[in-house]
Amino acid sequence: MAANGSAGTQDALLDNSFLGADDLSDWYIYETLEPATSQEDMFPTVIPDCDPTISPRLYHTCMAPISLVVLAGLSLLVKRRRLHRSCWNGVPGLLSPANFLEEEGNQGLVAAVFGLLFSSLCILVLDKDPLPLMAPSSQSTREYWKILALLYYPAFYYPLVACATIRHRVSYLLGCLLSWCHCTIHIWQKVDCPQSPKIYKYYSTLSYVPIILCLVLLSLWYPALLIRSFTTQEETLDKEVTGRGYYKKYLKAILSKRPGKGSSTKIEENLLSRVQTYLRSYIYTPEEGFRIPLKLLLSFTTALIAVYQVALLLLVAVVPTIQIVRAGMTKDIVVLLVQFGLVPSENPAVPGDMEKELSTVKYYLWSLEVCYICSLVLCCLLTCAVLLRTLGLHRNNLKTLYQGAVLDVFYKAHILRPSRQAIVSWMSFAAFQTAFACLGLLIQQVIFFICSVAFTFLIVIPLQAGTNTYLFQVIQNMWPFWLTLVVAVIVQNVAAHYQFLEQHALQKELTNRRALYIVTYLLFPINVLVGVLAGVWRMIISALYNAIHFCQLDISLLNRGVETFDPGYHTYCHYLKIEVSQSHPVMKAFCLLLLQPARPEGTPGLRATNVEEGIQLLQPKKAGASRARFRQSRARWGLAYTLLNNPSLTACRKTVLSNPTANGAQLSPPQP
Template sequence: MSFLASANQSSGEPEDYSYGNWYIDEPTSGGEASQPEKTIPACQHSFPPSLYHTCLAPLSLVAILLLSLLVKRRRLCLGCWHGIFGLPSPLDFLAEESGRLVPVAVFGILFTNLCVLGLDEDPLPFLPISSSTSQGYWKSVALLYYPALYYPLVACATVRHHAGYILGCLLSWAHCGIQIWHKVECPQTPKVYRYYSLLVSVPLLSGLVLLSLWYPVQLLRSWSGRMAPTGPEVMEESYYEDYLRHTLSGKRSKSSSMVTNPSFPSRVLFCFLSYIYIPQRGFRLPLKLIISVTLAVITIYQEALLFLVAFVPILQKARAGITEEITYLLAGFGLVLSEDKLEVIELVKYYLWTLEVCYVSALVLSCLLTFLMLMRSMVTHRVNLRAWHCGATPDGYSQSQRQGLSATAIFCWMSFSGYQTAFVCLGLFLQQVIFFLGFVVFTFLVIIPILYGRNLLLFHILESMWPFWLTLVLAVILQSLAARWAFLENHHGQKELTNRKALYAITFLLFPINVLVGIVVGICRMVISTLYNIIHFCQLDLSLLSHGVDTLDPGYRTYCYYLKMEVSQSHPAMKAFCLLLLQLPGSRRLAGAQAAPRPSDVEEGIHLLQTKKSARNATKSKQSWVRWGLAYTLIRNPSLLAFRKKTLSGLLANGNQSSPPNP
């Protein structure tokens, strides 16, 4: 051996101390070795992101200044240079007649940039970052920079002027063109996954393309003189009229005529349809709810994409790189799957494939359940808003909190969309973790042992404890049968308790066994509560606490105050009533662009409450009923409580006084 070693040293060949040469019986893998994965080189953009932000940030600032001058000049013509500039509002969240397409697209663009910002090493590309320790500070600054960058994209639509649409076209085309140029020029990046940067930007590119098409269409309409708010994305003022017409028309749905005992398929279909939001005529969800649901769907997409590309490719690489060395690694831990090395390799690959299937199945199930809960939330939002419009409140919401508007309601209204997005993100993460662990445990302890007939550890444990489980099952069956046949007597159609002595004896004798049954039931309760809470975690309209302390749930409390803000500031009946006041002959009209009021629109909104085919000679009793319905809706309107007399604030709808008024 020393002679061979000296010969190798003299020949100039270094000794090979690799792990594979320690075993003589291992075949050489010179030609079978897997080729290393090709690394993706860093792509250099011809128009770098630093230059992109350096050019578009000043352009956005100039657009805001021009819009400010335009708004100030249009609203205050005589004193347009007095005071500060009229900063244009991004959109009216509380107006049902405002457009929904532009704010939804801009919020999706902004949130996609925030998702990319979490993994980006250069949060502000136009500022060089010297050290990695300062990235946290610059990311905090970027959280304010990106909203300011995309502020003009949504503000240009609210001005409703030729200049605003021209600026919107320029900004949207610039953002969209450069983003598409970057993705086409460098579709692959070495970060997380080669196509992750392209896939994560799909909502961003979709929103920019949508804005790039919407602004030119609006500009052409403005030049052609057709500036009427038409189209599915614009809420017309007739919505308030439709709402009152459907609310006070007196028509009842035909659902009450259904059979009292429906069949099982009918009940299953009804339960499934209760989770599907179907738009109804005469009602539209508020704009902030639409934005929240859109952001929640984008959150599901972004998080599912990150989970998928961050874990599945690693498992696939690990499965492809399994060699015979895995047998010695498992043998070192005392795990001998088989005497044949090839069989061990196939088993390990199969186990890794099973792990991948469990992970993907858990991810798909989590996304479907989260999306289903969001659809259920939209149905609940409609029910709650209609109840609040009638003066009702959710359970657990105290009557004192309803009196007037508060700073807490304004704060909760501002943070509602952010909370909804964060709750969806956390809920999906919890579901993914819990479902993945559950699938893995069930697969490796139940399914695989049954298929292969080996590693029956769980079944051996259950087999050794069969007397314990048999005792619990017999005790439960005995108590159930005794409660039904021995301790309950039907006397003249009335059920009464009987055999009290035997009942007391069995209760005392079975107490130790009931303690053990209670432990099993407690574990089931914990599992059911955990599954219920993680499934419904994304729903802010549902409290995860009990009825008495449900207001301690911050998500549910935010939702209740959000509804209070929405109803008090954008009640459809109040808006319809204000439109009627503006249509009076003696009232001043804005801008003189609307048509003259008709005489039929004057008297207490009777024209709103009649259908198109109603007869002109309506009876006096029907008019009285219509007027009473309008008065009932207005007296229960939370928006008008602050403007009514204090003596009327404690009155109920039927005329009864709940509590004496405060002096």
């Protein structure tokens, strides 16, 4: 036995000597025979942890108490200025972050703070230390710290948005200082440590781009507000009603509209004009007199940031891995792929000669990378286009509901009044829009990547190589089947047009019914096969349509009658109820007219304002006091008549008129 073993060993050594060292080394994975593939490309060096000069823990330890002190000081300032001269008159309350139901001029500032908050939460999900104030967390307690961080970051950035709601020079100055500190520290940290070992060396820096942009915007916005406060009197800023200028512009735009002159006959548009109109619907153009509500602006901003963060994560998590695999591809792996039939080979029996197959595998991996990047870019463009188109649709829906045409927006009548579900939906609308944008982008990426890979490897690459794949073979073998289906569909359409349809001058009628019944019976089996193809096409087009419009909340992905089971559309409908019932521009303008204080008649400088004079439609002229009172009364009664004839306010009007306390009537004391 020993002799036989030694003889076998000698034979193996002789065979190896005849094969040669180069042929033998091809069977080892870690042998590098190709000068083009370096060791650094196959196994990139590990990036060590970087400690910036101002660590995140030091940053939060210093800025969190400062933010708390600023918030408390602003609360005391509001208490002293607006309630009582003494700051100890009651307990100071928490400042409002923003007037979400009022049309104020700092919408960009609020959107920047929300974008800053959402970007911080995106980074928090993948961070090892979600709460920088605490010590490094273990794997078991990390999730608990993440939940606590979801409450910490909104409180941490609270003063950045609260400084703008007070509308005081001190608050603007504090906002400047806070925004400058946050912006300087974040930029300093990224300059000190541009690379990090998390996922990809530049992922941390790229993920902080929205945060830095939002902080730069805040650093420029607050100084502009501070400069504006010195050019405008403080008392005017304090007494000015929030959003008053917007309501005046909205009423002016509505009341100044005149019906167009000329023929009302609509000229038929050609195909090119229809395509241009459809493409223009994806471009939001501002309209005079209308401003997008703050909630919609916040949802749009955070959704765009969500698209950027998710696309960045998908890019850096897959593409570098494919590049490493392509750089580290060796002939030994190619041999396995050839044996499994995944890579075509002219000489599969000669494992040492795999240069052509190796280049083919690398080309396949490069094609896979191109498909992934192209599908990701396409998904981002489609999602951004849909989000941009929703702004125009939101505007149309709001203007339609402002006019009281409820059935033009909802498929059944709705009472536009607040409710428990409406309030909850209004609070969560912007968050839902952001979450749906993230999920929609992920779903689109999966679907479009699979489709692009199938198209590339089943059609493009075989056509370039001049070979037939299974797809072409199936189509070639089944050409009689496809020809039968095409002929059957053509025959039915031709017969329906020329034999079964009788055209008159004003109407069309069925004819040759006996032949119609015969053809229907004979073509039933073929129509079943056509129906199978139509069903496949229905499934494909439904999946593509729902994936593209997944982030669009103003339409339901379900049929009418079951739209309430769509949580996104359900939230959007209730959001519209709150916005229309609480922020109706005409209603707000009417309330401003009612709250307008009475002015003395004798003083010409205190005459009726431009709002009472028809919202600046007509410039005030020099006229007597009786003429001014007449025009004031006419403007008020005209506005009241418009509100009373609004169908959306019918239920509210009846409820108010049935109340015995309306118009100043007093209830009689209860009888014993």
